[in-house]
Amino acid sequence: MKVIEGLKYSKDHEWVKVDGNKAIIGITDYAQDSLGDVVFVDLPEPGEVVNAGDAAAVVESVKAAADIYSPVSGTIIEVNTELEGSPELINEDPYQNWIIVVEINDASELDFLMDAEEYERFCKEEA
Amino acid sequence: MKKTPLYNKHVSLNAKMIDFGGWMMPLQYSGILQEHEAVRTESGLFDVSHMGQIMVEGTAAREFIQRLITNDISKLRDNSILYSPMCYPDGGTIDDIMIYKLNMDKYLVVVNAANTQKDLEWMQSHRDGDVTVTDASEQYALLALQGPRAQDILQKLTDIPLEQIRFFRFMDEVNIAGISALVSRTGYTGEDGFEIYVSSQNVSRLWDSIVEAGQEYNLVPAGLGARDTLRFEAALPLYGHELSEEISPLEAGLDRFVKLDKGDFIGRDALLKQSRDGVSRKLVGLEMVDRGIPRHGCQVKADDKIIGQVTSGSFSPTLKKNLALALLESRFAEEDTRVDIVIRNKSLKAKVVKTPFYVKRYKK
Structure with missing residues (x-):
């Protein structure tokens, strides 16, 4: 299982890359592996406002559908439309192939997320 | 939780194990898509010893x-x-x-x-x-060797000319790699292939022999995930989905397996009445027009009224389409009829298409 230093992680297995006031959000290697072959991604419309913990997108594998929760509150300003035609990119490289970008309302919410080391421990406990 | 005699083998192959009707079964090994594709183009080996x-x-x-x-x-x-x-x-x-x-x-x-x-x-x-x-469930273990290379692989392990076993026929006490087996040309994938019944003690050895013989034909172990997408494309019914205590075989479109003129049998009166009056619900194939994957239990609507529900739905790995089998009011069963499938509270467009979604010509 691959975990990347410098990213923040949620208990729902999303990763967040903070870039100024933007949060780039995707799913972790652990998440893509437990989902299996991803065959469908349902993206929100840019401009939608989300609260931390809201389902913002859906990633579906052959067997299951998983909600992708935004770990932060804010406005969705970008979605990765490349995933609509090539959902398998999430399996190939889950950290390169982000899903949404949220303009952060409240940076203090980031404090509730885990760092790489904490997340790795969290996954081990869950497994 | 029950385990088949091959449980340890699946674990050592790093299979993702799931609870399937009280059995710990392999969902997938390398991945459902890859295993599915292997069965359609080469061959796959399934442990289906949970069958009764x-x-x-x-x-x-x-x-x-x-x-x-x-x-x-x-x-x-x-x-x-x-x-x-x-x-x-x-x-x-x-x-x-x-x-x-x-x-x-x-x-x-x-x-x-x-x-x-x-x-x-x-x-x-x-x-x-x-x-x-x-x-006799405890005595038997069952392997399914499926795909266009199935016969080539199994023939390496037996002197019995397998081409003599035609579709839906079997031979008992066939010597396969030194193990006595009942071999039938049957399966649940829409491909040619065999189901091999052996005693539980011998199944591990048989598995290894088949895997070794299959190497040159790119045989892969395949799990229940691929088994389900394969049977779904071939529109083979799955009990609990297309058939149930509430669904009759006529509603499920299995008319050719219901012989109303053979004499009396349990259920005949009810089925005869359904046949005479016409069934009120019918199993149909649906193809998504909008983007979305229909799943078991999704409601199907027409003009905002519920007209049935999805019994099985999936992305089809072979056809690269999002498809469903659905039990609908009969008047919506005609090909090309437009309906809506409710997926996550959204009504998404779909149309009625022919089943099976996938047909392969193979040895009969």
Whole structure:
């Protein structure tokens, strides 16, 4: 299982890359592996406002559908439309192939997320 | 939780294990898409030892089975197999089963794992005359070798000319890699292939022999995930989805396995009435027009009114489309009819298409 230093992680297995006031959000290697072959991604419309913990997108594998929760509150300003035609990119490289970008309302919410080391421990406990 | 004799093998192959009707079974090894593709183009090996086996014996065995099933067993020959629904008096389906005729007075009935106990009790409570009904599930392990290379692989392990075993036929006591097996040309994938019944003690050795023989043909171990997408594309019914105690075989479109003129059987009156009046619901194929994957239980609507529901839905790995089987009010069953499928509270457009979604020509 691959975990990347410098990213923040949620208990729902999303990763967040903070870039100024933007949060780039995707799913972790652990998440893509437990989902299996991803065959469908349902993206929100840019401009939608989300609260931390809201389902913002859906990633579906052959067997299951998983909600992708935004770990932060804010406005969705970008979605990765490349995933609509090539959902398998999430399996190939889950950290390169982000899903949404949220303009952060409240940076203090980031404090509730885990760092790489904490997340790795969290996954081990869950497994 | 029950385990098949191959449980440790699956774990050592890093399979993702799941609970399937009380059994710990491999969902996937390398991945559902890859395993699916391998079965369509080369071959795959499945452990389906969870399936139930019931031995029916006695001079009254044939008459007994004939009364329980909707298909007609009277003309079935030795070493041949009959597929049939088994129904309640109201026409609802108890199970769909395979009946292997070993001889005039001995039949091996293969049933869905989760239904084994229910079927046994039903059969035992309807015994009449010289017939015994025994649960043989523990004795048998079952491998399914499926795909266009299945015969090439298995032929390496036996002197019996396998091309002599035609579709829905079987041969007993076949020597495969030194192991005695019952081999049938059957399967649940829409591909050519074999199902191989062996004693539980020998199945691990047989698995290894087949895997080794299959190396040159790119054989892969395949799990229940691929088994489900393969059977779904071939529109083969899955009990609990396309068939259930509430769904009759006529509603599920299995008319050719319901022989209303064969004489009396349990469920005949109800099915005869459905046949005369026409069924009110029908199983159809749906293809998504909008983006979305329909799943089991999704509602289907027309003009904002509920007209049925999805029994199975999936991305089709072979056809690269999002498809569903759905039980709809019969007037919506015509090809090209537009309907809506409700996925996560959104009504998404779909249209009725022909089934099976995927057809392969193979040895009959």
